[in-house]
Amino acid sequence: MxxxxxxxxxxxxxxxxxxxxxxxxxxxxxxxxxxxxxxxxxxxxxxxxxxxxxxxxxxxxxxxxxxxxxxxxxxxxxxxxxxxxxxxxxxxxxxxxxxxxxxxxxxxxxxxxxxxxxxxxxxxxxxxxxxxxxxxxxxxxxxxxxxxxxxxxxxxxxxxxxxxxxxxxxxxxxxxxxxxxxxxxxxxxxxxxxxxxxxxxxxxxxxxxxxxxxxxxxxxAPTPDEIALAQEVIAAFEAAQREGRGVVTVNGRMIENLHVEQAQRVLAVAEAIGALR
Missing domain, CATH: 3.20.20.60 (Phosphoenolpyruvate-binding domains)
Known part of the structure; x- marks a missing residue:
């Protein structure tokens, strides 16, 4: 400006x-x-x-x-x-x-x-x-x-x-x-x-x-599908941790810590952009 x-x-x-x-x-x-x-x-x-x-x-x-x-x-x-x-x-x-x-x-x-x-x-x-x-x-x-x-x-x-x-x-x-x-x-x-x-x-x-x-x-901004997948990844990972499972899959894909970090960033970006619109 x-x-x-x-x-x-x-x-x-x-x-x-x-x-x-x-x-x-x-x-x-x-x-x-x-x-x-x-x-x-x-x-x-x-x-x-x-x-x-x-x-x-x-x-x-x-x-x-x-x-x-x-x-x-x-x-x-x-x-x-x-x-x-x-x-x-x-x-x-x-x-x-x-x-x-x-x-x-x-x-x-x-x-x-x-x-x-x-x-x-x-x-x-x-x-x-x-x-x-x-x-x-x-x-x-x-x-x-x-x-x-x-x-x-x-x-x-x-x-x-x-x-x-x-x-x-x-x-x-x-x-x-x-x-x-x-x-x-x-x-x-x-x-x-x-x-x-x-x-x-x-x-x-x-x-x-x-x-x-x-x-x-x-x-x-993440798309609605990307937001939904991020939420699913985080939920699945947290559920696996509570149940003591070492292997987590979402839609047939193996989920690791790096995928959880990426999912968390997707949700943070969506929240930040949405707050300013």
Whole structure:
């Protein structure tokens, strides 16, 4: 959501998204950044956004606004600070130190955007650099530009980078969000790309228009059949434990702990998405 737009910040209170990124970077002109910073920090600390995680995207490392953005965000205490073009462990450590120096509460985490070739090559190091870093966000537009790759259906030029980033996130136990889809008028193509992201293992997708929220929620939400199967798996496993049985089957398939964990996640995702709709 553009941080300079008061109407957009107000509308964000009604959007059924899991998280909001109140933007001080690309969506704000240079001469409006100071005013946007004040407005966004007030919004982030207002408590007016319900269950939505409210995050602040600061301007990038090395820009004239970065340090002031971090200080203000630390004081506001949002759910997270989203940082563009995080390229190294040193970047993460500097961000962590700045947030701590600014008095950021423990709940304010770092969402690191991976937008360059070097960030992809160092993704596992970046992921593991700090406990405060909780989420990776793919910056697919900038990454495509840096790679000199074309935006094509199926995103073949980006698949290596996307899967590398998912591997890094899972290695370090972090969440990871896919990048944006640029054509806000083509919801059919958006849904195809969101499905691809889900299949790759992404935990969600970053969005640039409210119209993309519902198809994204629908894509990432478990289906009624998946929910029913998850409930059946958990019930069967719990019944087997009570009865002292070591072998559990559901619909002819052997059930192990890993299947129970997957089933529990299915139900948790369904509950989280349903609560925001």
């Amino acid at each position: 553009p941080g300079a737009n008061e109407r957009a910040l107000e509308k964000a209170k009604t959007i059924p998204a899991d998280a909001l990124i109140l933007d001080l970077e690309d969506a704000v002109a240079p001469d409006a950044k100071a005013a946007a910073r004040e407005r966004v920090c007030a919004a982030a600390s207002s408590g007016d956004y319900g269950r939505r995680e409210v995050t602040i995207r600061v301007n990038g490392i090395g820009t004239p606004w970065h340090d002031d953005d971090l200080r203000a965000a630390a004081a506001a205490g949002p759910a997270a600070v989203v940082v563009p073009k995080v390229n190294s462990v040193a970047d993460v450590h500097a961000l962590e130190a700045a947030l701590e120096a600014g008095g950021a509460p423990d709940h304010t985490t770092i969402w690191a955007m991976l937008e360059t070739p070097v960030a992809i090559l160092r993704a596992h190091e970046i992921c593991a650099a700090s406990q405060r870093l909780s989420v990776l966000v793919m910056g697919t537009n900038d990454l495509a530009k840096e790679l000199r790759a074309e935006h094509v259906p199926g995103r073949a030029p980006l698949l290596t980078a996307l899967s590398t980033a998912v591997l890094a996130a899972r290695y370090a136990g972090k969440e990871i969000l896919d990048g944006v889809f640029n054509d806000v008028s083509d919801l059919e193509a958006f849904t195809v790309e969101a499905q691809q992201a889900k299949e790759f293992g992404f935990d969600g997708k970053t969005l640039i228009h409210p119209g993309q929220v519902e198809p994204c929620n629908t894509t990432f």
